[in-house]
Amino acid sequence: MPALPLIVFDVNETLLDLQTMEPTFERLFGGKVDIRLWFANLVMYSLALTAARAYVPFTDIGAAVMEMLANTQGIKLESADIREFKDRFSTMPPYPEVPGALRKLRDAGFRLFTLTNNLVEVQTRQLEQGGIVGLFERCFSVDSVKVFKPSPQTYAYVEKELGVRPSQLCMIACHTWDTLGAVAAGWEAALIRRPGNDILGVGPQPQIVGNDLMDVADQLIARHKGRGLS
Structure with missing residues (x-):
């Protein structure tokens, strides 16, 4: 058998x-960016880096995508914001x-x-x-x-x-x-x-x-x- x-x-x-992170995301982005857009971009760029034969740890890509999205909205994120988000992601x-x-x-x-x-x-x-x-x-x-x-x-x-x-x-x-x-x-x-x-x-x-x-x-x-x- x-x-x-x-x-x-x-x-x-x-x-x-993932939805438990929404309050933090809302605080940082003021509703201008949805958390699912961030996650979709995180996955997309992880695949893009793989296709380009470049490797960066997943959480580092996530932080970079956060900063990229913030820049598109004219939002300045502090290093403490990134640390908080990484901590929420890992808990x-x-x-x-x-x-x-x-x-x-x-x-x-x-x-x-x-x-x-x-x-x-x-x-x-x-x-x-x-x-x-x-x-x-x-x-x-x-x-x-x-x-x-x-x-x-x-x-x-x-x-x-x-x-x-x-x-x-x-x-x-x-x-x-x-x-x-x-x-x-x-x-x-x-x-x-x-x-x-x-x-x-x-x-x-x-x-x-x-x-x-x-x-x-x-x-x-x-x-x-x-x-x-x-």
Whole structure:
């Protein structure tokens, strides 16, 4: 009987609530820039740097994008503002259903991991602050390969480290670019419809789509019912 897939989670916005940063963003930008525009630009420029074969840590790109957006609006950010924003980013709480859903998956026999664009130390702080770090066997960072998701190298790195085939892995994320990359790499994938995120009607599609992590967990358990650990 085939084993359960190893589940690999994206972290930012998939597990942790990006919207909790909105009050800080509102204070700094006075409503002139939406936090989702900042995050979309952060992802876009991480991909642009990867395409240009240049690597900069994710939080540093995030700070640079903040300053760029502030400059477009004639807003001057102080160094203390950037430090506050980085601190808030590394202490975002998990969505309410996340701890219970992770435990449900683990109790069902699934092994849990993470793969994030963040540095290891940033995601470790995030997961520790959220009280969920102990639910994961290992946390992976794209910093080890110096390219950002959804580059194929990021998924291949996890495969090599865990010593498994692509078909033995499942990515859970709320970003279509992440599930697209995982499915293209031969992984199973599940997409969470977090606010502002949904499926893209072209390209490789996730096998599971859910409204929150508990919904996805229930679907995964049903999908792989009868499988056991080997």
